[in-house]
Amino acid sequence: VWGGFAVDNATLTRFFTIHFLLPFIIIAMVMIHLLFLHQTGSNNPLGTNSNMDKIPFHPYFSYKDLMGFILLLMILTMLTLLNPYLLGDPDNF
Template identity: 75%
Template sequence: ILLFTVMATAFMGYVLPWGQMSFWGATVITNLLSAILYIGTTLVEWIWGGFSVDKATLTRFFAFHFILPFIITALVLVHLLFLHETGSNNPTGLNSDA
């Protein structure tokens, strides 16, 4: 989950300059989501804020780019809390106290 939210934040930051590269990058990458069965097209239209990449998309991506780092911080804190509670995994199964 952390990896995907960091990737989403980076992608939305890439789109913010709103040049030709970022416009077509937003178009191509968001269109990849249309391959999801049943909800893909609806999901893409929701992300775009309409039927194509335009000013509504840029505003939406700016809002996501601003909000996602706070969500990432919360997820990291929850991850560290769980790591502190349970400890690290020992894949070898050997006692590390020796």
């Protein structure tokens, strides 16, 4: 990865190539994983075959995810409005 004794064009080109190709490699690996999971099925470590311990996704997990997103958005908005320069670099001033 390191192109020489200094960070120059060869090093930057290699890092750009890695950063460009890495998402496609990750997507390919996820697709292969989903393909194998779809073909063989998932594992049940407890061995129970009951629907009693399952809950539906929509009312429970979607509500939980929505509340987490709203909380994160509120914290970020408060941080931005109350102290906008908190995360800024001191060299910018």
